[in-house]
Amino acid sequence: MGLLDVFRKRKPASANVAKERLMILVAQERATRGGPDYLPLLQRELLEVIRKYVNVDNEAVQVRVDKDGEQDVLELNVTLPDGD
Amino acid sequence: MAEIIVVTSGKGGVGKTTTSASIAMGLAERGKKVAVVDFDVGLRNLDLIMGCERRVVYDFVNVIQGECTLKQALIKDKRNEKLFVLAASQTRDKDALTPEGVEKVLDELRQDFDFVICDSPAGIERGAHLAMYFADRAVVVVNPEVSSVRDSDRVLGIMASKSRKAERGDGTIKEHLLITRYSPKRVADGDMMSIADIEEILGLPIIGVIPESELVLQSSNAGVPVILDNQAPAGQAYADAVARLLGEDRPMRFTEADKKGLLKRLFGS
Ligand SMILES: Nc1ncnc2c1ncn2[C@@H]1O[C@H](COP(=O)(O)OP(=O)(O)O)[C@@H](O)[C@H]1O
Ligand SMILES: [Mg+2]
Numbered sequence: 226m227g228l229l230d231v232f233r234k235r236k237p238a239s240a241n242v243a244k245e246r247l248m249i250l251v252a253q254e255r256a257t258r259g260g261p262d263y264l265p266l267l268q269r270e271l272l273e274v275i276r277k278y279v280n281v282d283n284e285a286v287q288v289r290v291d292k293d294g295e296q297d298v299l300e301l302n303v304t305l306p307d308g309d
Numbered sequence: 310m311a312e313i314i315v316v317t318s319g320k321g322g323v324g325k326t327t328t329s330a331s332i333a334m335g336l337a338e339r340g341k342k343v344a345v346v347d348f349d350v351g352l353r354n355l356d357l358i359m360g361c362e363r364r365v366v367y368d369f370v371n372v373i374q375g376e377c378t379l380k381q382a383l384i385k386d387k388r389n390e391k392l393f394v395l396a397a398s399q400t401r402d403k404d405a406l407t408p409e410g411v412e413k414v415l416d417e418l419r420q421d422f423d424f425v426i427c428d429s430p431a432g433i434e435r436g437a438h439l440a441m442y443f444a445d446r447a448v449v450v451v452n453p454e455v456s457s458v459r460d461s462d463r464v465l466g467i468m469a470s471k472s473r474k475a476e477r478g479d480g481t482i483k484e485h486l487l488i489t490r491y492s493p494k495r496v497a498d499g500d501m502m503s504i505a506d507i508e509e510i511l512g513l514p515i516i517g518v519i520p521e522s523e524l525v526l527q528s529s530n531a532g533v534p535v536i537l538d539n540q541a542p543a544g545q546a547y548a549d550a551v552a553r554l555l556g557e558d559r560p561m562r563f564t565e566a567d568k569k570g571l572l573k574r575l576f577g578s
Contacts, residue, residue: 238499243455244506251462251510258466 249284260290271301279305311344311422313415314554315444315482317468319460321431323452324489327525329428330358331536331544332448335551337392338536341423344383346414347397348440349430350406356396360532361386370398373410379417388537393422403435411439433467442473446483448516448554452490453502461486462511485516487550492521497566504564517550519543520563 257264272286287302316329326349333345346369347355356362367382372395379395386392395414398405418425429440441447447468451461465484469475472482488507495501504518522543528535536551538544542563549559 240496240499240502240506243502244510247455247458247510250459254459254462255466259470 253284256287256289264288264290271303275303281306311419311425312446313419313425313427313444314446314448315427315429315441316448316450317429317437317441317464318431318450318457319433319437319464320452320457323450323457324519325431325450326354326358326428327529327535328448328450328487328489328519328547329355329426330534331547332551332554333392333424333426334359334386334389334534335536335548336424336426336554337386337389339551339555340391342391342421343424343426344393344395344418344422345426345428346395346418347428348406348436349397349428350403350436351397351399351401352430353397353399355428356384356394357532358529359386359394359534361394361396362532365396368396368398369414370400370405372414373405373407379414406436406439408439408442412443415443433464437464438467438471441468441482442471444468444472444482445474446485446554448485448487449511449513450487450489451507451511453488453492453496453507458502458507458510465511465513484513485554486511486513487517487519488515489519490521491518491564493564493566504561515561516553517546518561518564519546519550 257268268286268288271288272281272283275281275286281304285304289300291298291300316325316332318325329345333343337343345355345359347353350370353368356365361384364384367377369382371377372379372382383393383395386394415425427440427444430436449461449464451457468482468484474480474482486507488504491504492501496503504515508515520542522541524538524541525535525543528538535541535544536547539548546563549562552559
């Protein structure tokens with residue numbers, strides 16, 4: 226590598242891209258962990274349905290199963306975009 | 310009573326067997342009585358890395374099936390008399406490892422040893438699950454690379470819910486992260502995730518950082534765990550990790566890029 230290479234314009238650091246992607250993915254996978262196997266698919270289909278009506282981003286729909294005493298509760302969280 | 314430590318990762322080829330061999334040897338060098346067990350049924354390799362492949366007579370599955378005693382199957386290391394290897398079977402029958410069989414062998418090892426190191430196969434199937442199921446502690450081996458980090462998180466999730474401790478409500482497996490094949494220069498260049506990045510994503514304490522090193526391959530070629538090469542940074546980094554496993558406080562080494570890097574870059578090399 227020579228003098229010129231040092232000053233060559235750099236691409237955005239790919240490590241940062243990797244980290245950001247993993248932060249999102251790991252958070253998603255943790256949220257559905259331990260729940261029924263259909264949760265990820267349910268989440269994806271819900272997202273598609275909601276998108277027919279509102280333009281939401283990929284993380285807008287969160288599904289998880291919580292325990293409430295003896296009962297399993299399916300919790301849905303949909304974040305709508307800021308209205309303007 | 311031994312402590313059972315599983316060395317696991319999810320993803321294959323990240324350095325589990327290399328790590329198992331060095332941690333086992335390192336603990337033995339520190340005076341502990343250690344058994345290192347290969348759980349990779351069908352793909353026996355630990356024996357090669359330990360350099361005892363020609364002395365394997367009986368294996369893990371032979372013991373489980375009652376074809377020999379545990380004593381007969383344990384191979385005593387030629388360099389350290391406190392270290393013993395239990396080889397994996399080369400059978401293609403993945404069901405040869407039974408939960409009852411593994412439990413019986415581990416219980417017996419627990420009586421005689423200070424540490425039992427379980428070298429897990431890749432994946433999340435039977436062998437990998439059994440390797441972690443009875444563990445007290447886990448060393449999760451991770452490379453600074455997206456798929457390895459993701460798989461590690463998956464393994465951590467399984468460990469948290471599907472270990473014997475978890476099923477019995479008897480506490481949890483104590484988890485540590487070991488980053489290996491780390492290249493400080495590539496981190497400085499922005500091409501590789503840093504220790505802090507991985508720590509933040511996975512949220513676990515780091516027991517060691519092993520640099521990428523050509524000497525690891527040479528050690529494997531010779532059947533000498535790299536920790537015995539005390540000139541090699543990778544060997545020294547493993548020795549630090551072993552000390553931390555034993556509760557000692559050691560600063561991280563070999564994690565900063567070579568300071569001469571910039572000059573070299575300016576004037577070429
Ligand atoms: N720190 C390191 N530097 C360079 N190569 C390494 C390092 N650690 C492991 N390797 C290499 O990576 C490969 C896979 O290692 P291995 O321990 O067999 O992985 P696993 O048991 O997870 O499949 C081997 O060729 C090994 O020599
Ligand atoms: Mg291996």
